Amino acid sequence: MWLVYKKELLELLRDKRTLILSILLPTLIFPIIFFFVGKFSADRNAEAQAQDIKIAFVNVEQMPGLKALFTREKGFVEVDLQSSDYENQILGKSVDYIVEIPENSLAPRESKEQQSINLHYKGASNLNRILSSRIDKVFESYNNTERKALGEAYNIPNRSLKAFNQPVDVVNKNYASSREKIGELAGPFTAYMLILLAIAGAMYPTLEVGVGEKERGTLETLLLTPMKKSKIVLAKFGVIFSASFASVAVTLLSYLFWAYIFTTSFNLKGLGFMSNISTLDILLIGVLLIPLTSIFASVMLSASIYAKNMKEAQAYMSPIMMMGFVPVIVAFVPGMELNWKTALIPVTNVALAMKDLIKGTVDYGMIAVLLLSTILIAGALLYFVTQFFKKEKVLFRS
Amino acid sequence: MIELKNLAKTFVYDKKEAKARQKKEVKDPREGDGVFHAVKNVNLNVEPGKVLGLLGPNGAGKTTTLRMLSTALQPTSGQILIDGKDVTKDPIYATKQIGFLSGKTGLYHRLTVQENVEYFGRMHGLSKDVLAERVEQIFTLLDMHSFASKRADDLSTGMTQRASIARAVIHNPRVLVFDEPTTGLDVISAKTVLDFIESYRGTEMSVIFSTHHLHEVEQLCDQVCLIDLGESKFFGSTEEFRQISDTGDLYSSFLKLVEQQKEVA
Numbered sequence: 001m002w003l004v005y006k007k008e009l010l011e012l013l014r015d016k017r018t019l020i021l022s023i024l025l026p027t028l029i030f031p032i033i034f035f036f037v038g039k040f041s042a043d044r045n046a047e048a049q050a051q052d053i054k055i056a057f058v059n060v061e062q063m064p065g066l067k068a069l070f071t072r073e074k075g076f077v078e079v080d081l082q083s084s085d086y087e088n089q090i091l092g093k094s095v096d097y098i099v100e101i102p103e104n105s106l107a108p109r110e111s112k113e114q115q116s117i118n119l120h121y122k123g124a125s126n127l128n129r130i131l132s133s134r135i136d137k138v139f140e141s142y143n144n145t146e147r148k149a150l151g152e153a154y155n156i157p158n159r160s161l162k163a164f165n166q167p168v169d170v171v172n173k174n175y176a177s178s179r180e181k182i183g184e185l186a187g188p189f190t191a192y193m194l195i196l197l198a199i200a201g202a203m204y205p206t207l208e209v210g211v212g213e214k215e216r217g218t219l220e221t222l223l224l225t226p227m228k229k230s231k232i233v234l235a236k237f238g239v240i241f242s243a244s245f246a247s248v249a250v251t252l253l254s255y256l257f258w259a260y261i262f263t264t265s266f267n268l269k270g271l272g273f274m275s276n277i278s279t280l281d282i283l284l285i286g287v288l289l290i291p292l293t294s295i296f297a298s299v300m301l302s303a304s305i306y307a308k309n310m311k312e313a314q315a316y317m318s319p320i321m322m323m324g325f326v327p328v329i330v331a332f333v334p335g336m337e338l339n340w341k342t343a344l345i346p347v348t349n350v351a352l353a354m355k356d357l358i359k360g361t362v363d364y365g366m367i368a369v370l371l372l373s374t375i376l377i378a379g380a381l382l383y384f385v386t387q388f389f390k391k392e393k394v395l396f397r398s
Numbered sequence: 399m400i401e402l403k404n405l406a407k408t409f410v411y412d413k414k415e416a417k418a419r420q421k422k423e424v425k426d427p428r429e430g431d432g433v434f435h436a437v438k439n440v441n442l443n444v445e446p447g448k449v450l451g452l453l454g455p456n457g458a459g460k461t462t463t464l465r466m467l468s469t470a471l472q473p474t475s476g477q478i479l480i481d482g483k484d485v486t487k488d489p490i491y492a493t494k495q496i497g498f499l500s501g502k503t504g505l506y507h508r509l510t511v512q513e514n515v516e517y518f519g520r521m522h523g524l525s526k527d528v529l530a531e532r533v534e535q536i537f538t539l540l541d542m543h544s545f546a547s548k549r550a551d552d553l554s555t556g557m558t559q560r561a562s563i564a565r566a567v568i569h570n571p572r573v574l575v576f577d578e579p580t581t582g583l584d585v586i587s588a589k590t591v592l593d594f595i596e597s598y599r600g601t602e603m604s605v606i607f608s609t610h611h612l613h614e615v616e617q618l619c620d621q622v623c624l625i626d627l628g629e630s631k632f633f634g635s636t637e638e639f640r641q642i643s644d645t646g647d648l649y650s651s652f653l654k655l656v657e658q659q660k661e662v663a
Contacts (some may be wrong), residue, residue, distance in 0.1 A: 003520055003521060004521075007509070007517050010508075010509070010513075153514075216504040216505075217500075217502040217504035218504050220498075221518070221565065224468050224470060224493055224496070224498050225493055226490045226493045227521055266418075391411075396470070396471070
């Protein structure tokens with residue numbers, strides 16, 4: 001069996017595509033891409049914050065002080081309107097925002113009533129959302145000024161004014177640690193990434209050692225050797241499992257390495273929660289991936305052996321990928337947690353456990369339950385694939 | 399000596415395939431209710447040192463017969479005897495006695511020629527010393543030393559064919575089975591295969607060789623077996639096969655037997 005395993009592994013390692021897909025891509029290329037995408041996104045955000053906003057006012061004299069709040073802020077450039085066709089001027093980009101105060105409106109402090117202001121703009125992109133948030137801040141400031149003035153007009157002290165404005169101020173005392181809060185987002189994302197990598201890492205070797213052997217005509221010669229079919233298929237399974245697991249393990253280690261580098265070199269506080277994840281938790285994430293990777297390796301190998309040709313095998317891979325992703329997505333549904341029932345659902349259970357491990361809220365007893373159930377399923381599937389490989393109908397399907 | 403006695407192989411269709419077959423207007427007479435009798439009754443024997451040519455039209459059952467002989471398929475009934483031992487009951491013994499090569503069998507592209515041959519030698523359980531000796535012997539015989547360290551995907555067709563032969567005989571088998579080994583090969587590559595088969599004539603090995611090229615039978619074979627519709631319709635010496643037709647050539651004899659079979663069917 002080791003002879004077949006070593007041969008298959010040697011062939012895989014001599015294939016540049018495998019090395020690029022399994023090692024180089026997740027360890028070096030992905031982190032570099034993530035870094036540059038993140039940097040690009042941050043730069044664009046900073047640019048949007050600093051970008052000049054062309055703003056025009058209509059009847060602004062009816063609300064004294066409003067215009068000054070805008071013009072004293074950096075980045076607001078007042079422009080004159082060419083006509084009363086606001087829409088065309090905004091779509092023609094001669095102005096970004098128009099603050100229109102309806103005729104006969106007065107400042108709230110004078111009218112003692114709530115007033116409306118029309119804000120004209122084109123908001124269809126993320127950039128507009130950032131610009132609009134700058135506009136909102138100025139209006140908030142104007143509201144505060146007017147609120148204060150109204151209070152003075154009615155002789156309401158500032159404290160009482162706050163009560164009018166917000167009778168109850170809920171002060172949140174959230175005892176969730178930053179690890180839990182960030183882990184709630186990072187956990188499912190990590191689970192998704194690792195499961196995706198487990199599937200992606202298994203795919204190429206699966207096609208290579210299954211249907212690839214059929215197409216090259218080497219499978220038949222392999223079957224004519226004295227080695228038992230069960231040993232041959234176990235060796236093939238071993239290669240797929242090794243490639244898939246190595247791909248995930250290398251990626252996991254690479255992410256930990258890059259997280260450390262980014263945290264220490266760029267002072268990214270968001271990644272600081274990772275330092276709270278214990279070695280045991282990281283090891284458990286790795287352990288969880290063993291039966292999970294076995295499940296994917298068995299299912300994919302069965303499909304690859306069954307397929308008549310590469311095209312058919314590739315067609316089988318898409319539903320298998322979906323089979324892997326749907327249970328992971330289920331694990332993201334709010335309220336889904338690891339319990340006696342969910343611990344028995346393959347893939348979902350691993351995703352939930354990974355989330356809990358990263359959040360630091362895991363029930364280790366449940367980990368044992370899910371490991372047992374996943375190992376049983378992986379074992380049953382492995383037995384199935386060894387039996388499948390013995391069938392003449394499967395091996396010589398044409 | 400190798401003997402095939404009343405060999406038969408029946409494939410069972412799955413439901414979907416059985417339905418599709420029922421709709422077909424022209425049916426193969428071997429089709430039954432949800433089953434296909436690919437090989438119904440094949441009988442032949444080859445003595446050591448002899449080369450047998452296995453003939454038959456496409457779909458006659460030649461490849462199925464050879465796959466049973468090579469243990470890739472399990473016969474439904476009948477016997478395959480090598481030196482009197484029924485190999486259907488001991489497939490591991492059979493794999494040690496048989497070397498198999500077809501026009502479709504390939505090599506591992508990312509392994510060198512030597513790695514390919516050694517891999518199969520080790521799969522057949524050869525010890526390190528014996529393997530080294532066999533590799534040296536075969537590489538010299540087939541003049542393969544010059545490209546032994548080349549990867550299989552860098553070989554010419556002729557080199558690939560020689561490497562495939564070396565792979566098939568590394569374990570020194572008693573019986574050599576060649577399933578249309580020259581199909582798709584150019585003249586020079588085909589000659590390599592035919593010369594190799596010829597070199598086995600008169601040795602202790604039995605060779606069974608299926609082909610559509612009757613000039614190859616003329617050149618190499620001591621015996622002929624013609625299979626049609628899953629049954630061996632002729633088994634005898636090449637000379638006896640030639641005498642079937644009035645003109646005394648293999649081509650006419652082949653056509654005469656196949657036409658006769660069509661009329662019966």
